[in-house]
Amino acid sequence: MHANYVIMGKTEISTLGEFGLIRHLTENIKPVQPSTEKGVGDDAAVMNYGNDERVLMTTDLLLEGIHFNLEYVPLKHLGYKAAVVNFSDIYAMNGTPTQITVSLGISKRFGVEDIEALYDGIRLACERYGVDLVGGDTSASMTGLTISITCLGTAKAEDIIYRNGAKEHNLVCVTGNLGTAYMGLQLLERERLVAQGNEKAQLAFEGKEYLLERQLKPEARRDIIAKLREAGIKPTAMMDISDGLSSEILHICHQSNCGCSIYEDKLPIDYQAAVLAEEMNLNIVTCALNGGEDYELLFTCDINDYEKLVPIEDVYIIGHITKPEYGAVLVGRNGEEMMLQAQGWQAF
């Protein structure tokens, strides 16, 4: 009792950043269980419990004030999103999500109806994606709302796609569009500020519903996983885009020991997002690269798959894989090259 156990004179976490901290904490971890096939370092861990079916496991922690603001996020949407972002990680391994556990920390501010609304959203997501809610933990909280979801999934051993399989000359592809969820967040934030102190403010959401939907109710790209399979394409590397394209492509380059060239004019950008970015004086390309929360897929595949790839709706070839010494490069519209930078959470 002579001292609080929180250490004094210590190193601020911001000196490492989120990714640095995780690397630092996990670098010496060596699996000892024969059933652990892949531990830390991909969208999901991979376990082998003695048959051809592998078990995938991923987890996501959402904290009020960091990941969501209940001033503009309905609890049902929040529940839906909290579940879907986990499913997205399982699909990103080329697997199928099967079960989740849900842990909630709930402060006194919340009533039974609030938690019902949150659960309604979680249940809706589970229904749509065919996933079972199999357990969890519910606790009082001193402060805001805490949501921790862990998801299990399955995949045949030979189907699993890691981040480390990208090869030189592979095509780099993304799905949907990028930066839209971020622009949805900007819109919500702007309207929150407008509405502050003015309960009757008319909100300027008309014609921008898609941006809100991308932010508030993202979907996991199960459809693309199915279409790639139908087309007979197995990506060489894959992950979902939760922290922004720049961070994610750097993960693939790092783990696959390669470089890449991404072409600015190939980045899929939604026109509503572009219009709003213009209106708000933001650079839409920066938003597309670093915005985060799009939950689209980023994958690489063999150049021989080009013909099969082109007919698949909502898949965009944005560049190709290069030798590691070239680094991860963005080629601008004018041909100028710049190195891609990781962003991740800077909230520390």
Place this chain on the structure above:
Amino acid sequence: MHANYVIMGKTEISTLGEFGLIRHLTENIKPVQPSTEKGVGDDAAVMNYGNDERVLMTTDLLLEGIHFNLEYVPLKHLGYKAAVVNFSDIYAMNGTPTQITVSLGISKRFGVEDIEALYDGIRLACERYGVDLVGGDTSASMTGLTISITCLGTAKAEDIIYRNGAKEHNLVCVTGNLGTAYMGLQLLERERLVAQGNEKAQLAFEGKEYLLERQLKPEARRDIIAKLREAGIKPTAMMDISDGLSSEILHICHQSNCGCSIYEDKLPIDYQAAVLAEEMNLNIVTCALNGGEDYELLFTCDINDYEKLVPIEDVYIIGHITKPEYGAVLVGRNGEEMMLQAQGWQAF
């Protein structure tokens, strides 16, 4: 934006309590995945991915200010305990813990060294129990420390023990001793109050180290699981004691549709805990029944196992299972009977 999405005029969660809320939220959940063998309602969920080995899954959320107080809990101990309480749930299904994911929400108050200390504890627990840390999520937090751990384990299908298998005339057994972790917490709380405003206060922990250990560094009863197996005893129902014996035996009675008679004079109580309770004017039997955090095992087994059971160290027969209409009864030293009451977290 016209209203915060937290619902107004709502039902306070305290009207349901923790167990009531969980029941309310999960009562309509029906598994659809063929791989889900047992969902909500036991120490762990049970999945069948197509071979004889079942996958168990459990999760635990620990929140600063609710589950721990960093004024007297060293971060390394906290990490150790956060992992072990999950292992305990897997052993309580008669399984073996194999993998965990660890999610942390970290406020600015914490430095890299703090999180290293926490991780050291988690890693130590993993090493001792042969469990792999395979993933997680790390995030900034607006307020205190959040720790969410999910644990996977395995068990052969025929070995799994649920809460619903207790039968009339079965013996009711517990391991170790009860109420000790709670007395450890009382001791820490008392010394915290004594030390407040007095940095040099001599702490009266001498001779009470065991109580502190039970609170700060609990172990999962892997040893008992092994001994029961060696002795050829398969309990009919089992769970771990995290919320106090009363709550837990009521879960078994409810799920097994039975009653029970528990004998006050059979409850295993540590003498140091009893002395401190006396000193602090607490009823040690109440502490043993409702204290929580002992992480001992509670199980029922066939009366024919009696001879094999008696030689096993640290296992205590405290009563027997009765017909459901008798309810869950505590028989006092004087022969008086009282009904057992569930406690659980009252923090809402």
